[in-house]
Amino acid sequence: MPAPPNDARSREGQVVSVRPSGSDGVILRVALEERLPPLRAARFFMLRREDRLSPAIPRPFSLYRETASGELEFMIKVMGQGTQALAKSTPGTKLRVVGPLGNGWPALTGDGAPWVMLAGGIGSAPFYMAIEQALAGMDGQAKCKPSEIFYLYGAAKADMLYELADFQKLGVAVHTCTMDGSAGKKGHVLQLLEELQSAGKIPKSVRLLACGPEKMLEAVELHARKNALECWLSLETLMGCGVGICNGCPVPTVPEGPMGAWPNAKCCVEGPVFKTDAITLCGAH
Ligand SMILES: Cc1cc2nc3c(=O)[nH]c(=O)nc-3n(C[C@H](O)[C@H](O)[C@H](O)COP(=O)(O)OP(=O)(O)OC[C@H]3O[C@@H](n4cnc5c(N)ncnc54)[C@H](O)[C@@H]3O)c2cc1C
Ligand code: FES
Known part of the structure; x- marks a missing residue:
């Protein structure tokens, strides 16, 4: 199945709720101006707050869940400035939301090995x-x-x-x-x-x-x-732009593998999901 196209549109989002998850995480629920078409799991969005609490560069997060009314939920581990700012949001906080980005998991069909x-x-x-x-x-x-x-x-x-x-x-x-x-x-x-x-x-x-x-x-x-x-x-992978421009998300490819001769793939546009015949994190192939 071909990967879904990137939708690098930048939209305004509004925080609906933030609730704690585990010892150092939050579940951030976001409403967008418009409802998105069905989204394949493991696609991601770049998020930042509109105010100065967030760093200028947005941070990537996988879509965790979608509610029946189309609100998006993100499961976020609080690490540094970007995730701290998102975790401190309150209902109504304005967000910049870029996505959906990336390819997502392959089709999870029931016709083979578990x-x-x-x-x-x-x-x-x-x-x-x-x-x-x-x-x-x-x-x-x-x-x-x-x-x-x-x-x-x-x-x-x-x-x-x-x-x-x-x-x-x-x-x-x-x-x-x-x-x-x-x-x-x-x-x-x-x-x-x-x-x-x-x-x-x-x-x-x-x-x-x-x-x-x-x-x-x-x-x-x-x-x-x-x-x-x-x-x-x-x-x-750490990311800068999330949309294939900055070269900030290289992933080593398998030499002469399915991704061709280029030594690195871009995680944001060719991933974030890769089959292990195409890339190698451990250097083996
Ligand atoms: C496609 C994709 C999906 C992601 N999905 C999620 C998600 O669903 N939930 C979630 O909590 N996080 C997710 N991440 C990771 C998240 O983007 C980073 O944790 C976030 O960017 C950290 O930003 P910060 O400003 O809080 O921390 P920074 O100040 O940027 O970094 C704080 C510390 O964490 C380290 N760090 C930052 N990013 C990463 C990383 N990706 N891996 C390892 N160490 C890192 C830094 O080196 C630094 O030491 C995802 C990343 C990608 C690329
Ligand atoms: S994050 Fe900029 S090219 Fe991938």
Whole structure:
């Protein structure tokens, strides 16, 4: 399926609500001037406040959820100035919203190996709609049965498993792990995957989707290469413009791979989702 076109239009948005999520996150709900057409999961928007609290350069965020009335929700981990400003918004705060941008996950069809979704902390943001869309079928594609999706959710500690209760209501198998053992299995998502596969709860042949910290994605890429699994990564590369102009978001490509001879892809316009036959974070291919 071809990637959806970028819509680099800049729109005014208005904050509807901000509520805390986990120990260091917020769920920011935004109303736009106009309703957007259906959006594929893992597409993203560049956001900043209209006032001077936000840095001049907007920050990229995956779409977390869309409400029935078309309001957009973002799940945001508060890091530096840009995310702090967004987290301090109140209902009515004016935002600049550029998007939807990027390609989103591939079509999550139910006609092959099961999908294993590996989320690390705030990397869970692009998975909520992915599960919803896979179960509902999108763009006329074959729906997934709940038994064809496994959501493996890892974090440093229990209160960084943002919105876990909502993921658990989606009707697919949700397994958790934390590095400190405060929730689920102690360890990281690949250890959890291997344990579930050894116990026969997840088949060996699966299709992987992953989003999380770069070190986690490097490990997932290596795992996919070693086991010859199809694998897509949604990258959270630092970005400047978000629309392909500044060259600020390079991702190393596999030499002479599907992306051709150019050594770097642009995460914002050619991603943020890449198949691991096309790019390499760990340098292997
Ligand atoms: C396509 C895409 C989707 C994203 N989706 C989400 C999302 O849904 N929710 C969310 O919370 N974040 C998401 N991010 C990451 C988010 O954009 C950054 O956390 C944000 O830009 C940080 O801005 P800041 O001004 O608060 O921090 P800054 O002041 O810019 O940075 C604070 C610290 O965080 C580090 N940092 C900043 N950005 C990143 C990053 N991408 N990876 C690792 N370290 C970083 C900086 O080096 C610095 O040390 C996404 C990024 C991309 C590219
Ligand atoms: S962020 Fe500017 S080219 Fe990608």
